[in-house]
Every structure is written in structure tokens, then in C-alpha cells.
Amino acid sequence: MINRISTASQYQSLTSNVMRKQGEVSESNNKLSTGKRVETAGDDPVSSVTIQNYRQQLTQIDQYKSSITMANNRLGVMESSIAGVEDNLDATKQKVLRMINGAMASNDRTAFKDELISLRDGLLELANSRDESGSYVFAGDQMDTKPFIKDANGKMVYQGDSQSRYAQIDKSVEVKTSLPGDQLFTFVPNPYGDFRPDFSDLSDGSKLHVLSATTSDFTKAKPIDIQFTEGTETLPDGTEKTVMQYSLSIDGKEMVADENYDPKQGIQYTAADGSELSITLDDVEVGDQLTLNPAQSINIFDSLQDAIDNAEKPTSSAAAEATLQRVIDDIDSSFVHVSQRRSEVGTIMQQVERQQDQHLDFELTLNTAQSGLEDLDYSKAIMEMNQQMMALQASQSAFSKTKQLSLFNYL
Structure with a gap:
């Protein structure tokens, strides 16, 4: 009875050993085919967590x-x-x-x-x-x-x-x-600052060009009308000199009347509310009238439309030419x-x-790190598989010999 139990136990042990060796070879073969050392958490729990983080x-x-x-x-x-x-x-x-x-x-x-x-x-x-x-x-x-x-x-x-x-x-x-x-x-x-000029009332042949029109407080800005006229100035010797003068109205109310115009200084005016106006012009002529409307920005499409609207007007039109210059x-x-x-x-x-x-x-750094943990070392894996194959063959040989044993071998 003891011999029968011992023989059965030995048989079972050899069978389990062969199956285990076959499993190891199969696992190694699978790793060689996928190129991955770690495919599940069971392959390497610590590396698996790190690999998941990389992914x-x-x-x-x-x-x-x-x-x-x-x-x-x-x-x-x-x-x-x-x-x-x-x-x-x-x-x-x-x-x-x-x-x-x-x-x-x-x-x-x-x-x-x-x-x-x-x-x-x-x-x-x-x-x-x-x-x-x-x-x-x-x-x-x-x-x-x-x-x-x-x-x-x-x-x-x-x-x-x-x-x-x-x-x-x-x-x-x-x-x-x-x-x-x-x-x-x-x-x-706005290229002029805080006001946009309207040239509808220029004198014939005028070349008026606005250089700048600014205010110290735009929140108080209102439309400005400027008119240039011819006046006289009495010199110290009693003679009179012809000069250019201007009148300035803000929101329809005249604030300056017949003030001598100095092209170098332009128009400087301080309103009752404390805001300061500064207007510089070029090529002003007697008879020119100019309106400045508050505007700190312009619309490109509006400017192009101005060019289109004035394209067919004759070159003798001072207002059209000034408007085209404004477009420029x-x-x-x-x-x-x-x-x-x-x-x-x-x-x-x-x-x-x-x-x-x-x-x-x-990304390259992560892929390299992940590859180091996850990918298979082929040379090492092939050596291990060869060893596993040899161990499997030895187990299979031992199992085969054990199966053939009987009492007749000892007679």
C-alpha cells in the first residue's frame, strides 16, 4: 500500500513539474512574440504601477x-x-x-x-x-x-x-x-488722435491736412468747428498787417472768435471744464472750414468706402482730395x-x-523609461527560454521513464 501511494505521488509530482515547465516555456514564447516583459500586474506589480503612470x-x-x-x-x-x-x-x-x-x-x-x-x-x-x-x-x-x-x-x-x-x-x-x-x-x-476731420467746407484749391487733434479728457470731447478768415493786425508803428485768424466752436457754441492763427503753434485751447485741446494743421488757407468729430478709432471698411465715394470726384475738389489724403x-x-x-x-x-x-x-523620455520597464531584453529572454526548454526536455524524459517502470524491471 505504501509503495502504491509513493508511486502515485511520484507520478503526480513529475506530471506537475512537466506542466509547470511547459507553462514557463509558453510564457517565455509569448513574451518573445509580443516583445513585452510586463503585460499584466502579475508579471511585475511594482513596474506595472509605474508603467500605468507613464501611459x-x-x-x-x-x-x-x-x-x-x-x-x-x-x-x-x-x-x-x-x-x-x-x-x-x-x-x-x-x-x-x-x-x-x-x-x-x-x-x-x-x-x-x-x-x-x-x-x-x-x-x-x-x-x-x-x-x-x-x-x-x-x-x-x-x-x-x-x-x-x-x-x-x-x-x-x-x-x-x-x-x-x-x-x-x-x-x-x-x-x-x-x-x-x-x-x-x-x-x-485714429491717426489724428481723438478727433476725426470732416473736409466738406474747404476753400477752392485748399491743401489742408490735419496732423493731429487731441484732448486731455476724451470723455468730455464734443464736435469742434473751426473757420479760418482774413483779419488785420495793427503793428507798433500804426500800420495794419493782414493776418489769418480762426474762430472755434465746441458743440455749436463759439468759444474763440477772430484769434490770430500761428501755424507753428497750431490751435491750443483750454475749455472751462479744464480739458485741453491741441490741434496742428498744415497748408491752411483763408476760407477753410473744418469739423472735428470725437473718435479715437476708425473702421478700415469705412475708410475704403470713403475712397470709393470720392474716386470719381474731380481733382479740383479740395474736399475730395483732403478726404483721400485722410484715407491715406x-x-x-x-x-x-x-x-x-x-x-x-x-x-x-x-x-x-x-x-x-x-x-x-x-514624450521621448517617458517612452524610453516605459520601454526600460516594459519591453523585453531579447538576448536574456532567449537564454532563459533555452534553459527552460532544456529543463522541460529533462522533465519529460524523467516522466517518460517513470511511466515505463514496473516490477518486471526488477525480475
């Missing part, structure tokens, strides 16, 4: 990289569109300069008007640019709303909002991925303003590129 960080990096791709696409469209606006403004300026400086026949001015309309429409198309997903890049946060349309009077109206869209490209880093169209196209700094000043201010916005976009693109490089570097 979570890599997943987060993938999300940031996707956000960066989206940001780069939108910023690229914005940068390209703003560059197009710069080209458009430059082309418009050249057309207007030729209208001011050259003697043109009426049919030539009509052709120039048509070209200005085309440039205005091209600017509108740029203002309504879309990114690769079809979203408007200059509509603020209203990405599905067409930012600029013509109203019933042909005036360009902004329909977006004044918000900006952002993309998160790192845990604590967000970048702007849109520019509100009102800030880019309708809030251009507006375009110069707009170009500087737009270039600053383009530079802003370029700075953001550089920031995004730097962040992308950091993610790629960190």
Missing part, C-alpha cells in the same frame, strides 16, 4: 499635441489672412496715391473706383476667413457666425463678439487661437495696427512651437 502621462501629451495641431492650423490661417490684409491695404494705398497725385481722365477714375471696390470686397473676404474646420477665425467666440456682412445701406457690420478663443496646450498653458474682427478691422487707432492716413494707421496683430500671432505660434518641442522631448 496616463503619454495619453495627456497626445491630447495636448492634438490641441497644438488645432491651434497651429487656426493660427496659420490667421497669420496668412492678416498677411493678405497687409497686401490689400498696400495695394489700396497705391491706388489712392495715384488718384491724389496724378491728373486722371474721368474714365480712368471710374476704373480706379472699380478696382477699389474689388479691393474692398477682397478685404471683406479676408475678414471672413475660415479655418480647416469651417470656423470663422475673426468672429471672436462666435465661430459659426459670419463676422462681417453688408447691411441695407452697404455698410460693413460686425456680427461676432469681442471674445477670443483659447486652446490648452499644457496643464497650465493656454494660447489665444482667434482674434475678434472688431479689434482687427473696426478699432484701428487711415491706411497707414491700419497697416501698423494690422502688422502689430500679425506680430502677436507670430509670437503665439512661436510659443506653441516651443511647447510642442517640450512635449516631444518629454
Whole structure:
């Protein structure tokens, strides 16, 4: 009875040993086929926790990289569109300069008007640019709303909002991925300061040009009317000298009457409320009348419309020529303003590129660390598998011999 139990126990032990060796060989073979040393927590509990942490960080990096791709696409469209606006403004300026400086026949001015309309429409198309997903890049946060349309009077109206869209490209880093169209196209700094000139009442042949018109307190600014007349001044020797004088009215009320005008000093006036006006002009002539309306910003589309409206007026019209000169000043201010916005976009693109490089570097570090814990050392694994195969063969041989044993072997 004892011998039978001993033989059965030995048989069971050999069977278990063979199965264990087969399992080890199978596991090694599976690792060689997958190239992974750790596939489950049971393979290496400590390394498995670290590997899971690496995977979570890599997943987060993938999300940031996707956000960066989206940001780069939108910023690229914005940068390209703003560059197009710069080209458009430059082309418009050249057309207007030729209208001011050259003697043109009426049919030539009509052709120039048509070209200005085309440039205005091209600017509108740029203002309504879309990114690769079809979203408007200059509509603020209203990405599905067409930012600029013509109203019933042909005036360009902004329909977006004044918000900006952002993309998160790192845990604590967000970048702007849109520019509100009102800030880019309708809030251009007034080239004259705080007032915008109206030249509807200039004298014939006038070359009046406003250089600046500012106030110390814009909240108190009101429309200003200035009229230049001819007066006389009595000299110390009793003779009279012809001089240019001006009268100044604020909001329809005359504040200065027949004051001698000094071109070098311009017009300096301190109102009763304490606000100070400073107005400098060039090429003023007797008979000129000028209105200055409070405005700290201009609308690019309005300026282009002014050029279109005055394109066919004769060069003898002083008001038309002064208005076209104002358009030139507006375009110069707009170009500087737009270039600053383009530079802003370029700075953001550089920031995004730097962040992308950091993610790629960190991703490489994580992948290397994860590989060190998770991936298989093939040379070591092959040696271990060879040893396991030899052990399996030995176990199988011992098992085979044990199965063949009987009492007849001892007779």
C-alpha cells in the first residue's frame, strides 16, 4: 500500500513539474512574440504601477499635441489672412496715391473706383476667413457666425463678439487661437488722435491736412468747428498787417472768435471744464472750414468706402482730395495696427512651437523609461527560454521513464 501511494505521488509530482515547465516555456514564447516583459500586474506589480503612470502621462501629451495641431492650423490661417490684409491695404494705398497725385481722365477714375471696390470686397473676404474646420477665425467666440456682412445701406457690420478663443496646450498653458474682427478691422487707432476731420467746407484749391487733434479728457470731447478768415493786425508803428485768424466752436457754441492763427503753434485751447485741446494743421488757407468729430478709432471698411465715394470726384475738389489724403492716413494707421496683430500671432505660434518641442522631448523620455520597464531584453529572454526548454526536455524524459517502470524491471 505504501509503495502504491509513493508511486502515485511520484507520478503526480513529475506530471506537475512537466506542466509547470511547459507553462514557463509558453510564457517565455509569448513574451518573445509580443516583445513585452510586463503585460499584466502579475508579471511585475511594482513596474506595472509605474508603467500605468507613464501611459496616463503619454495619453495627456497626445491630447495636448492634438490641441497644438488645432491651434497651429487656426493660427496659420490667421497669420496668412492678416498677411493678405497687409497686401490689400498696400495695394489700396497705391491706388489712392495715384488718384491724389496724378491728373486722371474721368474714365480712368471710374476704373480706379472699380478696382477699389474689388479691393474692398477682397478685404471683406479676408475678414471672413475660415479655418480647416469651417470656423470663422475673426468672429471672436462666435465661430459659426459670419463676422462681417453688408447691411441695407452697404455698410460693413460686425456680427461676432469681442471674445477670443483659447486652446490648452499644457496643464497650465493656454494660447489665444482667434482674434475678434472688431479689434482687427473696426478699432484701428485714429491717426489724428481723438478727433476725426470732416473736409466738406474747404476753400477752392485748399491743401489742408490735419496732423493731429487731441484732448486731455476724451470723455468730455464734443464736435469742434473751426473757420479760418482774413483779419488785420495793427503793428507798433500804426500800420495794419493782414493776418489769418480762426474762430472755434465746441458743440455749436463759439468759444474763440477772430484769434490770430500761428501755424507753428497750431490751435491750443483750454475749455472751462479744464480739458485741453491741441490741434496742428498744415497748408491752411483763408476760407477753410473744418469739423472735428470725437473718435479715437476708425473702421478700415469705412475708410475704403470713403475712397470709393470720392474716386470719381474731380481733382479740383479740395474736399475730395483732403478726404483721400485722410484715407491715406487711415491706411497707414491700419497697416501698423494690422502688422502689430500679425506680430502677436507670430509670437503665439512661436510659443506653441516651443511647447510642442517640450512635449516631444518629454514624450521621448517617458517612452524610453516605459520601454526600460516594459519591453523585453531579447538576448536574456532567449537564454532563459533555452534553459527552460532544456529543463522541460529533462522533465519529460524523467516522466517518460517513470511511466515505463514496473516490477518486471526488477525480475
